[in-house]
Amino acid sequence: MSVQVTIEKMAAQAKKAARVMASLSSEAKNRVLLRMAEALLANQEYIQAENGKDLVAGREKGLSAAMLDRLELSEKVMQSMVAGLHEVAALPDPVGEVSEMANRPSGITVGRMRVPLGVIAMIYESRPNVTVDAAALCLKSGNAILLRGGSEAIHSNLALAKVLQDVLAAEDIDPAALQVVPTTDRQAVNFLLSLEEYIDLVIPRGGEGLIRFVAENSRIPVLKHYKGVCHQFVDASAEIKMAVDIVVNGKTHRPGVCNALECLLVHQDIAATFLPEVALALTAAGVELRGCPRTKAIVADCRAAEDGDWGMEFLDLILAVKVVDDMDAAMDHIARYGSQHTDNIVTADYGNAQRWLREIDASAVMVNASTRFNDGGEFGLGAEIGISTTKLHAYGPMGLKELTTKKFIVYGDGQVRS
Amino acid sequence: MSVQVTIEKMAAQAKKAARVMASLSSEAKNRVLLRMAEALLANQEYIQAENGKDLVAGREKGLSAAMLDRLELSEKVMQSMVAGLHEVAALPDPVGEVSEMANRPSGITVGRMRVPLGVIAMIYESRPNVTVDAAALCLKSGNAILLRGGSEAIHSNLALAKVLQDVLAAEDIDPAALQVVPTTDRQAVNFLLSLEEYIDLVIPRGGEGLIRFVAENSRIPVLKHYKGVCHQFVDASAEIKMAVDIVVNGKTHRPGVCNALECLLVHQDIAATFLPEVALALTAAGVELRGCPRTKAIVADCRAAEDGDWGMEFLDLILAVKVVDDMDAAMDHIARYGSQHTDNIVTADYGNAQRWLREIDASAVMVNASTRFNDGGEFGLGAEIGISTTKLHAYGPMGLKELTTKKFIVYGDGQVRS
Numbered sequence: 001m002s003v004q005v006t007i008e009k010m011a012a013q014a015k016k017a018a019r020v021m022a023s024l025s026s027e028a029k030n031r032v033l034l035r036m037a038e039a040l041l042a043n044q045e046y047i048q049a050e051n052g053k054d055l056v057a058g059r060e061k062g063l064s065a066a067m068l069d070r071l072e073l074s075e076k077v078m079q080s081m082v083a084g085l086h087e088v089a090a091l092p093d094p095v096g097e098v099s100e101m102a103n104r105p106s107g108i109t110v111g112r113m114r115v116p117l118g119v120i121a122m123i124y125e126s127r128p129n130v131t132v133d134a135a136a137l138c139l140k141s142g143n144a145i146l147l148r149g150g151s152e153a154i155h156s157n158l159a160l161a162k163v164l165q166d167v168l169a170a171e172d173i174d175p176a177a178l179q180v181v182p183t184t185d186r187q188a189v190n191f192l193l194s195l196e197e198y199i200d201l202v203i204p205r206g207g208e209g210l211i212r213f214v215a216e217n218s219r220i221p222v223l224k225h226y227k228g229v230c231h232q233f234v235d236a237s238a239e240i241k242m243a244v245d246i247v248v249n250g251k252t253h254r255p256g257v258c259n260a261l262e263c264l265l266v267h268q269d270i271a272a273t274f275l276p277e278v279a280l281a282l283t284a285a286g287v288e289l290r291g292c293p294r295t296k297a298i299v300a301d302c303r304a305a306e307d308g309d310w311g312m313e314f315l316d317l318i319l320a321v322k323v324v325d326d327m328d329a330a331m332d333h334i335a336r337y338g339s340q341h342t343d344n345i346v347t348a349d350y351g352n353a354q355r356w357l358r359e360i361d362a363s364a365v366m367v368n369a370s371t372r373f374n375d376g377g378e379f380g381l382g383a384e385i386g387i388s389t390t391k392l393h394a395y396g397p398m399g400l401k402e403l404t405t406k407k408f409i410v411y412g413d414g415q416v417r418s
Numbered sequence: 419m420s421v422q423v424t425i426e427k428m429a430a431q432a433k434k435a436a437r438v439m440a441s442l443s444s445e446a447k448n449r450v451l452l453r454m455a456e457a458l459l460a461n462q463e464y465i466q467a468e469n470g471k472d473l474v475a476g477r478e479k480g481l482s483a484a485m486l487d488r489l490e491l492s493e494k495v496m497q498s499m500v501a502g503l504h505e506v507a508a509l510p511d512p513v514g515e516v517s518e519m520a521n522r523p524s525g526i527t528v529g530r531m532r533v534p535l536g537v538i539a540m541i542y543e544s545r546p547n548v549t550v551d552a553a554a555l556c557l558k559s560g561n562a563i564l565l566r567g568g569s570e571a572i573h574s575n576l577a578l579a580k581v582l583q584d585v586l587a588a589e590d591i592d593p594a595a596l597q598v599v600p601t602t603d604r605q606a607v608n609f610l611l612s613l614e615e616y617i618d619l620v621i622p623r624g625g626e627g628l629i630r631f632v633a634e635n636s637r638i639p640v641l642k643h644y645k646g647v648c649h650q651f652v653d654a655s656a657e658i659k660m661a662v663d664i665v666v667n668g669k670t671h672r673p674g675v676c677n678a679l680e681c682l683l684v685h686q687d688i689a690a691t692f693l694p695e696v697a698l699a700l701t702a703a704g705v706e707l708r709g710c711p712r713t714k715a716i717v718a719d720c721r722a723a724e725d726g727d728w729g730m731e732f733l734d735l736i737l738a739v740k741v742v743d744d745m746d747a748a749m750d751h752i753a754r755y756g757s758q759h760t761d762n763i764v765t766a767d768y769g770n771a772q773r774w775l776r777e778i779d780a781s782a783v784m785v786n787a788s789t790r791f792n793d794g795g796e797f798g799l800g801a802e803i804g805i806s807t808t809k810l811h812a813y814g815p816m817g818l819k820e821l822t823t824k825k826f827i828v829y830g831d832g833q834v835r836s
Contacts, residue, residue: 113775
């Protein structure tokens with residue numbers, strides 16, 4: 001059987017299973033999630049043995065230590081997958097929620113009911129724990145899921161899927177609700193992305209290259225963010241210590257993630273007092289500054305920023321710094337170089353705070369808080385399946401609700417249209 | 419200047435104008451809409467003269483009478499565009515609405531603010547009044563709009579856009595917020611659909627061919643419905659008169675539109691009493707029935723349905739009719755042949771009504787009401803820009819809210835992540 005036939009058959013079966021998933025009770029879904037947690041522990045030896053094959057192959061292929069670390073299903077990662085399943089089981093079930101019910105002049109009563117999307121395809125890279133975390137969120141929200149991980153993790157992903165599918169089968173649920181695509185070449189991904197008849201949503205997670213490939217080739221809607229180039233503007237009225245703390249936290253708390261701070265914009269009226277202090281704190285934390293000429297005039301030993309440093313996602317202990325004339329100049333800079341991910345202002349000015357919240361176009365717009373707070377857990381969504389900087393459907397962290405949609409429901413008693 | 423350079427420049431200007439549109443007050447937007455209504459009336463002679471060029475060209479090209487009718491900006495159509503502008507001005511402004519505000523354990527306060535999408539591209543066919551109707555909805559929701567109508571209506575569309583742009587300019591708003599793409603070949607559409615950097619959403623309106631072309635070639639999210647194959651199931655417990663009235667209304671009230679009824683499914687226990695009555699009423703209304711063998715056994719003079727009649731959007735006085743064993747068989751038929759547009763049950767059974775509402779996967783699921791009610795006006799959204807059977811972002815009629823998204827806003831007072 002050709003790869004295409006296999007994948008199309010999997011997608012068709014997933015669509016069939018999605019009808020079953022959509023009508024499962026919350027109680028049934030939670031029971032499945034908790035049994036999956038038990039099954040992971042009961043099959044830990046098997047899973048880690050399969051994971052071992054990937055680790056051996058990875059070492060042979062010369063993967064970096066960081067890559068091998070992401071690939072390993074250590075005791076700690078196993079425990080975090082189990083904890084994740086418990087956490088998702090404890091979240092409220094969004095499916096079936098009815099809202100906006102109203103009587104209409106015609107006599108019908110119209111409202112909206114929250115329903116699963118159907119079939120979700122996750123396309124991701126090396127971390128095999130995504131297999132379990134994503135499956136939990138999709139199943140809890142009543143969806144079927146097709147998982148296509150990276151080639152480095154194929155044994156691990158297939159083993160995890162087998163253990164989870166056995167639980168579905170034991171609970172009399174079609175195991176096609178959760179499937180790992182067994183081929184990992186881009187050809188197969190490309191074909192998967194054409195199956196709009198069966199798949200309702202694609203979520204890519206990984207490097208910008210993978211995400212661009214998916215976005216450019218998909219006929220199915222994609223929720224994604226390419227990168228997080230988070231900006232912070234320090235207004236003339238900012239309290240200096242607060243601004244320093246927030247910059248240092250944004251940049252150094254976890255520099256390799258998408259909500260880390262990448263560019264600092266400073267109002268010219270506060271630059272002379274604020275920049276030396278923040279430079280001292282950042283340098284002490286090992287951060288390299290790349291400043292505009294006005295920044296360098298104040299922080300002499302700072303490296304000169306080049307054109308490519310504006311809009312750059314460093315994902316490292318590097319920060320671009322620019323002195324701007326006023327808030328409008330800061331907003332223009334963000335409109336040009338921002339990534340619509342997270343942008344923060346530090347200010348004591350009421351009007352500027354309100355204007356910032358209204359006018360900055362980003363999935364999370366903040367006043368006086370670290371960009372690091374842009375996260376499903378911190379925002380109260382529970383576990384998150386990703387962050388979207390696409391404005392359609394979801395803008396920002398995506399939790400269970402973002403894996404659902406709302407259909408219209410109508411109660412009539414014989415009304416016809418006149 | 420090449421067509422591509424022209425279009426890219428228009429899109430870039432639209433994106434710039436979108437920032438202005440997003441921060442306009444409701445009062446300013448409403449004033450613009452009302453001035454646009456005045457301007458249409460003041461320039462009626464010019465608009466109709468330009469429309470006359472399209473009508474002459476259309477007659478020369480041999481367009482059908484129906485096509486020419488759709489193309490004509492008659493006194494009546496002019497009045498309806500003016501009324502539409504007044505109607506949209508009177509609708510509540512969705513932009514700026516804040517919801518779900520909550521304090522988080524970290525001390526930050528998080529909520530969501532409704533904001534415009536940015537730049538919306540409408541791709542449509544012959545009716546030039548769409549130019550005004552769509553522009554009104556996009557401007558009221560704070561978006562910029564790129565309009566690309568059909569070649570038959572190019573003079574009309576450019577004239578309408580000129581009149582509306584003059585109003586924007588007189589109100590000191592960048593006229594690039596509303597632009598008609600001056601070229602109408604598919605090449606130009608294809609290029610437009612690649613400009614994801616500038617355009618946030620594409621809405622195609624027209625025949626299935628146009629919509630498929632847009633969906634298959636767009637890198638930008640698309641909200642669409644290919645067709646409306648609306649089903650109605652008459653349950654064993656249905657009240658016969660109610661079921662007959664709803665079927666006749668669904669089929670005959672306006673057979674050429676997407677929420678017209680196309681397929682009738684009848685529970686076997688009620689077929690012998692219901693089918694003769696509904697056949698009588700439908701035949702009297704000029705409807706041709708195409709029945710399954712069990713239908714033909716009851717309604718002898720009914721034409722035999724062929725395979726292609728199931729899932730067919732007739733858009734005409736034709737109805738496919740099938741007798742099914744039970745509600746499950748009806749639901750299976752809809753899962754296979756439906757278009758996720760509108761599906762109705764007529765029933766007196768509480769459990770079946772509730773199960774129908776929960777389990778049918780369609781943008782509007784109805785109990786005891788005509789499918790013709792699936793409409794933004796009837797559902798209380800005000801004017802609608804289209805109906806989506808895509809599940810992402812909007813599912814069902816799309817009004818002003820569906821032309822917006824929600825971003826996260828965070829109020830902090832110095833919080834950092836620990």
